[in-house]
Amino acid sequence: MPARGTPEETVRRPVRSYVLRQGRLSPAQARALDTLAPRYCLPYSREPVDFARVFGRRAPVVLEIGCGMGETTAAIAHAHPETDFVGIEVHGPGVGAILNRIEQAPLANLRVIQHDAVEVVDAMIPPGSLAGIHVYFPDPWPKKRHHKRRLLKPGFVHALASRLAPGGYLHAATDWAPYAGEILAVFESEPLLANTAQRYAPRPAWRPLTKFEARGLALGHEVVDILFRRA
Numbered sequence: 001m002p003a004r005g006t007p008e009e010t011v012r013r014p015v016r017s018y019v020l021r022q023g024r025l026s027p028a029q030a031r032a033l034d035t036l037a038p039r040y041c042l043p044y045s046r047e048p049v050d051f052a053r054v055f056g057r058r059a060p061v062v063l064e065i066g067c068g069m070g071e072t073t074a075a076i077a078h079a080h081p082e083t084d085f086v087g088i089e090v091h092g093p094g095v096g097a098i099l100n101r102i103e104q105a106p107l108a109n110l111r112v113i114q115h116d117a118v119e120v121v122d123a124m125i126p127p128g129s130l131a132g133i134h135v136y137f138p139d140p141w142p143k144k145r146h147h148k149r150r151l152l153k154p155g156f157v158h159a160l161a162s163r164l165a166p167g168g169y170l171h172a173a174t175d176w177a178p179y180a181g182e183i184l185a186v187f188e189s190e191p192l193l194a195n196t197a198q199r200y201a202p203r204p205a206w207r208p209l210t211k212f213e214a215r216g217l218a219l220g221h222e223v224v225d226i227l228f229r230r231a
């Protein structure tokens with residue numbers, strides 16, 4: 001095995017859209033990861049997930065990528081008991097926080113996958129299986145040398161579009177103007193997708209303000225929503 005940081009290792013490691021910092025877990029988050037994950041987390045697997053089996057019913061399924069601390073995820077799931085939601089997040093404290101929200105509400109229609117969303121979509125999400133996908137305030141990676149880390153790139157957007165059922169939607173929001181333009185261009189060039197608006201969409205009433213959005217607004221950033229549908 002090559003030593004850490006050798007050229008071989010650099011070549012083999014995929015560029016990911018996140019950097020896992022070992023954020024400190026609160027006691028409640030650590031407890032949730034120990035005791036609630038077996039109940040509410042879906043383990044990463046190379047097998048496609050059977051949503052009807054996971055939720056014990058056949059209902060529309062919406063995927064959220066990068067749910068952070070999960071306040072928006074939980075609020076949307078609470079407001080839409082007729083729909084099932086799967087949140088993907090890599091950050092341990094965030095996953096712990098979401099698990100606590102599921103338990104406390106309680107939310108029978110929300111599950112979590114703690115793994116890289118790119119690999120989850122590739123391996124676990126069956127084609128044509130989703131009613132919608134939410135990607136709210138993905139890391140903008142503003143420095144040019146970090147642009148390769150951006151999540152919403154053509155290959156991944158094509159994979160996302162292919163997982164939508166006909167009429168399903170792909171909804172992104174960002175407070176970073178250059179990234180907004182880039183996301184719009186990538187969505188527009190994906191043949192499976194059609195814009196629901198001329199350019200940016202109005203924020204749907206059902207999308208609550210997220211934690212990162214509040215931070216962006218406080219800094220004076222303009223927030224835009226981008227909402228496309230699969231034809």
Ligand SMILES: C[S@@+](CC[C@H](N)C(=O)[O-])C[C@H]1O[C@@H](n2cnc3c(N)ncnc32)[C@H](O)[C@@H]1O
Pocket residue numbers: 016017018065066067068069088089090091094115116117118135136137138139151210211212213
């Ligand atoms: C800027 S935060 C936004 C969190 C939340 N959506 C909000 O608006 O408050 C982006 C989140 O996406 C997660 N993330 C980034 N890339 C990811 C990936 N490839 N798979 C899963 N989670 C990812 C990060 O860990 C982080 O929690």
